[in-house]
Amino acid sequence: MITMHPTRRVPGRLQTIAFALAALIAVVDQAAKAAARAQLDAPINLTPFLALRLGFNPGVTFGLFAGSGAVGGWALSAVASLIIGALLAWIWRTRSAVTAAAAGLIAGGAIGNLVDRLRFGAVTDFIDLHWGAAHWPTFNLADAAIVCGVALLLLTVRGSDSRAASSTLGRAAR
Helix, strand or coil: CCCCCCCCCCCCHHHHHHHHHHHHHHHHHHHHHHHHHHHCCCCEEEECCEEEEEEEECCCHHHCCCCCHHHHHHHHHHHHHHHHHHHHHHHHHCCCHHHHHHHHHHHHHHHHHHHHHHHHCCEEEEEEEEECCEECCCECHHHHHHHHHHHHHHHHHHHHHHHHHHHHHHHHHC
């Protein structure tokens, strides 16, 4: 009797780079947050529109669900873990370098914020963009990586839609 074993897929160069990018983002984010927690006793104005100001966000984007308590924090952590798992699976399956890089940025940022949530019950924020008295919500490097990853995905989708539309129009004109 012949027994068939499923073949194990070994990560290719693309996946290895994307996983390394995610790990790098998470490590650099954690290092920057540790430095902020250790050094930022008072805000530091770097430019007229950029300051380093220590803050903690127990919720998610813009402080949503901040008052949800311990159960809410664990629920947010569980959801973040599921999203990270889905992103890592996406990296594993994709053949697109841009998609892998985007998912790596998002996963790395999500891992960095999840580590904070599990260790401290809140995400450490320290980058304060402002114009005069108008302040954008304080954020961190993980948040910036997530935004860059999402923007990269949106640009990819927009680019693929326009290429598909132009090829369809080209065929129709022939």
